[in-house]
Amino acid sequence: MNEADRFSPERCPRLIVKVGSALIVDQDGEVREDWLRTLVQDIAERRKQGQEITVVSSGAIALGARRLGLPGGGRNSLEDAQASAARGQIALAQVWAGLLDEQNLQAAQVLVTLGDLEDRRRYLNAAATLSRLLSLDVIPIVNENDTVATERIRFGDNDRLAARVAQAANGDGVILLSDVDGLYDKNPTHHDDAKFIPVIRNIDDIEGMADGRSASGMGSGGMVSKIEAARIATTVGADLAIVSGHPDHALRVFAETGRGSVFVGEGTAGARKAWLAGGLTDEGVVIIDQGAVDALRNGNSLLPAGAIRIEGKFQRGDLVTIVDSKHNKIARGLVEYDYVDAARIIGRRSEDIPRILGYAPRSALVHRSHMAVL
Structure with missing residues (x-):
């Protein structure tokens, strides 16, 4: 079986797609709009097939830092990151809304903090909002609210946020579109003999294989955060895939080739509520x-x-x-x-x-x- 079939509209009615900073924003701090348009076309095609999709979108800090002229991608200090996020989130939302509008789809911006999904009352509000937006045929665009988050009280990366959103939205699958194409038994950048791992059923077996570095230097995550996200998603019954987002039509390429590392959820909908x-x-x-x-x-x-x-x-x-x-x-x-x-x-x-x-x-x-x- 092509493991990508787990994320098809037929088997995965509700999908969360996370898009990394390096895919959305180039090294000059500009949106890679041509690439992003192909992803939106993939989302529109899946939506026509009945799949409800929520997007977790990185890129606000990198985008805002460029517009504010801040060094270090806006990450030299907490204050710079907060200011960059405030400026970049507007620009990022405009891009998503415009491209989705080309496909006759509506976008809705949802900004959350760690507390919104960890506190049970606020979790209920977030879950209700996401479910209602999806029922209205809207594509929620979710990001961490970095304008108010602090170093101690934040997700820190959108991989884990995507997994938490899957929990709140009752998602059946999570696809992490990244600057890497999956999990290897060792870092392929430094080891020519690194072996690709296509399917993971027991996370404990592979936990020591990852490092925390982001390949692009632009994002805040690394393979460690992706494995932690996989643990969150799979323990609530959702499958999670780490997939290269470099090609145009990245979702279509994944569906056709199956190239990616798939972490298999540990159960049915019952496990989701365990x-x-x-x-x-x-x-x-x-x-x-x-x-x-x-x-x-x-x-x-x-x-x-x-x-x-x-x-x-x-x-x-x-x-x-x-x-x-x-x-x-x-x-x-x-x-x-x-x-x-x-x-x-x-x-x-x-x-x-x-x-x-x-x-x-x-x-x-x-x-x-x-x-x-x-």
Whole structure:
């Protein structure tokens, strides 16, 4: 089997594509617009085939540094990086929007910080925004918000960000378009006998093969960050590929040749939610009736009508345990309401909730996308 088939529209309904700085911005600090146009054409073709795509785009700092005349690609200091990002993000968004518009596609800019995807409440907001944009046939263009990130509180590279976005967006696959064509058993720049590794099923076996250097000197990542991204993606059930972005139509070339290193996800959609199932202390309990138990086990969300009572003073985004009337554990998930509003709507029909709360409600008490059935 061509391992690239794992990322086809048929097998990968929701794909995250990360594009490295060296691919988007040349050594003079200008956008490689002709190359980027071919990538956008690939994205448009996949979108026509039904694949939902989110782009994680590097390049803002490198682009902004050129426009501000800052040395070192804008990375000589945190202040330079923040200023470069502020200037470059506008230019980068304009380029993406213009090229996608040529393909009759809309772009939306999504800037996130580490805290947005690590804090559970903010994670829910980011996840909801991404899902809604994709449902509206929009291509989200995601980048780290380097204008406010600090050295201690940031992703630091867009490889790991792409993997986190895959988690938030329920992505089925991640393609890292890079200045390298995959993983080798040793650095091919320094070793002529380096062997290419096309498929990786156990990351622990290859962890020591990488170094942290970016081949171009323009980006902030290296092979170490890509392997860390692969660990994040695969443990939530998504496949991840490291692919050369140098050729025109890089996604098409990958699909046709299969050239790249593919890290195979460790499970099905159940594994994607494994982090919810264990290891975290819940902030409350929701007791549900038998009808809701059956609904959850059939893959549905928990609606307020199925809840009998709640325990604990949880906030929206906190982890709660869902139990039946005998306190048997049924599921764990991130709750969509704080305990005050949840108490007001349990047992009530969906059409009654706007009147009770006085605002448009969330679709569920605990949405299936943020729930692990035990």
